[in-house]
Every structure is written in structure tokens, then in C-alpha cells.
Amino acid sequence: MNAITTQTAGTDDSLQRLEQLADISQRLLEKARAMGASQAEVSCSEDRGLDVNVRLGEVETVESTHDRGIAVTVYFGQRKGSASTADLQDSSLDATVAQACAIARHTEDDAAAGLADAELMATTFPDLDGWHPWELSAEQAVDLALACEAAGRADARISNSDGASAATARSLSVYANSHGFIGRDRSSHHSIGCALIAGQGDGMQRDGWYTSAIAREDLQDPVAVGRLAAERTLARLQPRSLPTGQVPVLFAAETARSLIGHLLSAVSGGALYRRASFLLDSAGTQLFPDWFAIDELPLLKRGLRSSAFDGEGVATRNSALVSAGVLQRYVLGSYSARRLGLQTTANAGGVHNLQVRANAGDRASMLSGMGTGLLVTELMGQGVNGVTGDYSRGAAGFWVENGEIAYPVDGITIAGNLKQMFSSIEAVGTDVDPRSHVSVGSILLGAMTVAGND
Template sequence: MDEQTEKLLDMAERLIEAGRRAGADSSDAAVVRSASRSVSVRLGAVEETDSAESADVALRVFVGKRSATVSADASADVERLAERAVAMARVSPEDPFAGLADPALLAKDVPDLDLFDGTEPASDAMLADALAMEEAALAVSGVTNSNGAGVSAGWSGLLLATSTGFRGSQKRSGFSRSASVIAGEGTRMQRDYDFDSRMHFADLNAPEAIGRAAGERAVRRLDPGKAPTGRYPVIFDPRMARGFIGHLLGAINGASIARKTSFLKDAMGQMVLPAGVSITDEPMLRHRPGSRPFDGEGLQGKAITLVEDGRLASWLLDSATARELGLESNGRASRSASSISPSSTNVIVSPGVMSPDELIRDTHQGLYVTELIGHGANIVTGDYSRGASGFLIENGQIGAPVAEITIAGNLRDLFRSVTFANDGETRFSIVAPTLRLESMTVAGR
């Protein structure tokens, strides 16, 4: 542990002790740190550069069943911060579910999950990568303009101490490259992008490959038509599939279940996906983007099965939502400087038996979606309606591009009709393969 981390952990412990002196029955203190650098270019010229660092502290105190959280930067006066937090807690309404995590569930050690890479790419190298991405994209025949290319590098960290004895820190690095370009002219213009984001610098895709993929995706979308109106199968490419599984995760989030604002609130033990499909959440995997050695309350989460053989098996729970539901936290608390809520870690959908090409051939006629527009997923009712673009599937092959269409259905029915391919990518925290929804309402021509 470096000297700066030790100093910040000591500050967190001093906050807890100051809270006790001010009258708190229990408390925890978190320090959220981050540092980042980025550069973006457009048409061969630097458009923006940025460098930022932050360190925010938050003290959460409990006085009986009353609680309050105060946050400030790391230079704040410890005593005044603690006194303010306790004063706020004393006039807050009681919450019967408030409190720190069960001490028996706290992590006993903090394993190294290989989440941090200390590589610091030179500014000149970052600029060269951004320029190389854009140049590769503009070299694709049919590409006519650039929305820009960008490179970033940085890290974030959480330090946490609790009055019940937990003390730990975690740090995660992040590197990304992205490019966005335009193909065609006038009313024929189409835009698309490609990107890569990794925790370890050496894992990044080459900038030329990212730029070329962005250009090819944009050109492929030129001259779109309209999909026929009707009900037929819809296939989501992996980008869209990850978002679709994200709707399921939102619906089984313990906060939504406790508030009764999820269409799956009464579905525990029921079939929510087809038989044979399982989804796990695994926080302790090495070198994976969703991993964390402890959660936002100091608990070491274990792998859990969210859906087993199609049946809903678990909610995502932090301590407060678990108490409200009469359950035990499964270590899924996510923490910002001032708030805690349940969240997933590494979500892994069991792969299907078909490759994406086989899934398309098996579909025969349908729609292949590569972009969704809007936020038309209602987690309360399950109603789903989004703008979409992509390609027709004709005779089991990807056909003509289509745009300005709407796809709709109800998530409860859509989840039960899903068929997964076998191409999930582990570089993302949601490992969701290409998927097919057997029947959606499509509004086109």
C-alpha cells in the first residue's frame, strides 16, 4: 500500500473516531479517488485535451435508526465534518432498515484481482494513437467526414473504513480508444463508431483496427430503407444484447424490488428466461472489468446465480435493501462518495449452441439490430419500445440496411423468448452474446 493510500485510510479512520466523539453510534468513511488524461482529435487536428484528479471523502453516520452522509474534498476539517454529519442525522427521519453491514459478513482480506495497470502512456503517444485511428477510418472508401477520435487513460479507487473494523482499498485502471466517422453525402450521410476499453493497456485493440472498423460500420449503413411493418424475429448484435440484459439486471435490483417498482417484483422462483439459460454474477474473477475485492460496504461478494435454468434465483442486494426484503446482503453494494445502491459485477450469460451466423441462418427472415435510440424500457411495467436501425435478414443472410423503425414488446415476454448465440466477450462486465427475440412488433414502412 503506497504512502498516499495509507494517509487517506488514516483520514477515514479519523473521521470515524470524530463521528464517535460527536455522538454517532456507528459510521463508515469512504474516499473515492480518480485521475484521468484524455486527448481528442478531428480532421487531423487536436480538438481537446484534458487532465483531472479528484479525491472526495464521505462520512456516513448512524444515530439509532437515523442516518446522514456528508461529503467534501480530502482537505476538509475532520472534526467539523463529523459534527455536521451527526447533527444532520439527529434531525433525519428514522429508517428501520438503516445501518452498517453485518460485521460477520465483512471481508477478512482484500485479494489482488489484477485490476490495476500502472502504465502511463506518454501524451505524444496518446495523440499519435488518436490520429492513427482517425486516419484509418478516413481511409475507408465511402467515409466522407470525421466526428473525431479519442484516447484516454486513468484510474479510480475506493478506500473504505468502518467502525465495525473493516479497512481496505481497491484501485482500478482504465484505458480507452474510440473513433466516430460519417459516410456518404447530404441526406445519405450515416454515422457509426468503434471503440475499445480495457483495464490493462496491453489488451487494447490497435488504433488502426478500431478506426478501420468504425469506417466500415458507417459505410455499411449507407442508403437504408424501411423494414416492413409486422411481427417477426429480431436479432440484437452484442452491443445491443448487453444493454438488453442490463434491463433484466435493473428489474432484479434489490432497490427496485423493495420499492415494488419492477415488473419482476413477484417473480422469484418463476421462469423468466427459457429453460437451459443461466446467468451468474461473479465479483472475484481476476483481470475482469466488473470485479471488485470488496463491495461498497466492505463485504466480499461471492459468485451468485441470478437465473438458474431459466428461473429467477437471486436479487442484487446491499445491506439496506436486504433488510427491507428480509434477506441477507450478497455483497453487491456499489458506492460513490455519498451514496450506496445495489449493482452487478461480472454478469455472465450462459452461451447458446449456435454461432451468430448460424443464428442468422436459422432466423431466415427478420431484423438484425445494430443501434437503438431512446430510453423506452419501462422497468415498472416491462413495456419496451425503442427506435432502431440495422439490417434486414433475408433468406438467412444479412441483407439491406434499414433505419427509422420502431421495435416494441413487453420485456417479460421478450426475455422468455430469447435465444442466445455463443459469442459473449469477456472484455465487458456484461458477457452477453448475440441474441434473438422470437417475435417483436416492428413499425417500418
């Protein structure tokens, strides 16, 4: 029997719990109104999870969690106050509202403060297939983690282990505000992973792999995860450095999404109104090649960040972030939008599912097309300046010759400027890493500065 399908029977009381949280949110809104608040919003959440870790065939930790949180924000005109609690007793809830009101009375007016506009609230709530709880017992989770690690350690060249894990989590959340909006959400997330060590002494190398998904049937088999972790670790043995120079660089899918992350940071409202972004006043300008596109798909079925509404209740919709290489808009909630004289883009709380369109094939075909250059599979350090766009990070991966991997490399630094890097993207692959809400394959840049020790 495939261990990943093992489960025990359980009772799903999530809808009942959501209604209880919704009732709490309404009582808190009424209390805020009675205390004189002109506007108010409440976020309620309840999370449950199980996380086990094993190492060298032995159980290290088993952690079961059950957390809840209630956050209240009130507005007296344009003065804002917030308070939170995890206690559901009436006295604690009343005290939380009173504390938020007291804070608001002592703050300064902020012209951008307040709820998102009422007419922007979501009114339809489709089922986005994000609720797939896994009734996994601690014993079953331990078995999955042990099977994953054992598969990885089966190769005699694997000298040690950093451990394996299996985890499952589910979350219930309610957001409500004084516009009359109330939104409910259920989500689940599961993962299995393994990190291994190969070699001895100064020649040791560490790598690993993990699988994660909303539904357990979308997880990779734990044995396959362990074997892939071993393959990745062994491939890194006997690395070399590289001479300093300008070379093509192919970011593997698992590192390519960091480039999209830098774009998101630069076009987020907070960075823009603080004027701490290298992409100030860039909406409507060409940042990428004319074939390049990024779409936001918040209503995607079983998407990792799917939702009919954002963190302020604003209705989400499919929209382009980049089209024909042109930045179409920023990433804004209502506060940052007001600071910029714009309208929210329904991104309070962050972006939803992003899809970067491919114009090339899988990684093998991209390596072939690159010919000679660097494949980056790991990035280290935080050497990115969000104000100037200057980029310098430690990296490891593989040197490629004639379209084939020649040998592993580490101890190198790759450098450039993000604006120039964006414009020099030559290809995006179809080899998407499904473990992120940023859906992107490998990204090939025409040239970057690579600095090594040779």
C-alpha cells in the first residue's frame, strides 16, 4: 500500500467552526460600533497542524499545534488602533476592542487610513478547491518521514542526514468589516521533505528535496522524494569554482521564482510610497522583452494562494501584472493605494497565484539552447539593494558545456542589476516548480558577472 494515501477517519467540523468565528467577528464589530468607532474590521483564525521530524532512523520531534487568533482594528475618523487576543472569553474579547479603541484615540490622523471602499467588497465566493484536510496520525507521519529518509540513505555515498519531515496543516479564517462584508476561508497544506549529506570532511555537500501541496494526492511519493534528495546531494560532490567573467546564467525553476520575488518587492505599495524602490514610476514602461508576461490568477482551482477576496475583503479578479514586457500595474492594498493616489489592486496581504508565461521547453532543452554557461540551483545571502536594484548573491550549481552539465560549482558570486537582468531575460521554461504560488519555469539570462576563486 502506498503510504501517502494512509489516513484515519475523522469528523470535519470546519463549517461549524467557521460560523462560530463569524459570530465572534460580528459581536466584535457591534462592540466597536457601540464604543464610537466609525469603522472596524476583524480577522479571526484557527490553525491546526502536525509536524514530525526524524533523523538517522530515529524520531526527533513530534509537534501537534492548535492556535487561534483574533485581531481587531478600529477607526475613529482617520485615527487607527489595533489589538489582538487568543482568548475567546467574552471578557477578553471586550477588553481587546476597548484596547483598540483606546489606542485609536491617542494616535494621529492618517489621511490614508480606513477600510477599503465599500463598493469594492467581494460579493461572490466560488469554491476554489483549497480544502483537503488529511487526518494523519503521528504514527503515520513518522512512517512517512522514515520511509523518505531511508530511501535517501540507501545509497552508500550518502554519509549523513539532516533529517526528514512530514507535516500537515489546516487553517480556518474569517474576515469581516463594518461595511457588512464577511468572508470565510478554509485551506490545507501538506509536505514531506528530506535533507542529506554526502562525502567526508571538507568535501561534504548537503542538499535535499521536498514536496508540498494542498491535497495529499498531489504530493510526491516519500520514497521518490528521498531518492531525489540523494541524487541532488550526490550531484554536488567535488565542486569547482569558476574564473571571473560574463557568462549566460540559467536559474533553475526553484531559484527563478526569487527573481519574480524581487520584482514584486519593487512594485509593492509600501516600497513605492516610501520611495525605496528601483522601479519608482515604472507602471506602463517596458521592463522585460516584448514576449514576457506575468498573470495573476486568484480564482485558480486548487491554487496555493487562491481567494475570492484579499485581506481587506476586496474582490479579486484575474489580471495582468506584466504584458508584452510592460509593467501594467503595481501591487497595492487600499492604504498604499491612497498614499500613491491610486486604487487598490486587491493585493492587501500579498499577491495571489502568479503565472509566468513560458516561451521555451523543459530544462534540458534550455541547457541545450544555452550551450555554455552556469546553471544556478542554489542562492545564498541577501545581497539585493531594493533602492538601486543592484544584485550580488552567493550561488551554487553546475557548469554547462555544449548543452550538457559538466561539473558542479560553488563558492561563486553572481552579480548584476535587476533592471538590466529583467531586460536581458532570453527564455522561460516549461519546467515549473509546483511548490510555490509563483508558477515559473527556469529563466535564462543572456549574461551576468560570475566571480569565483579561479
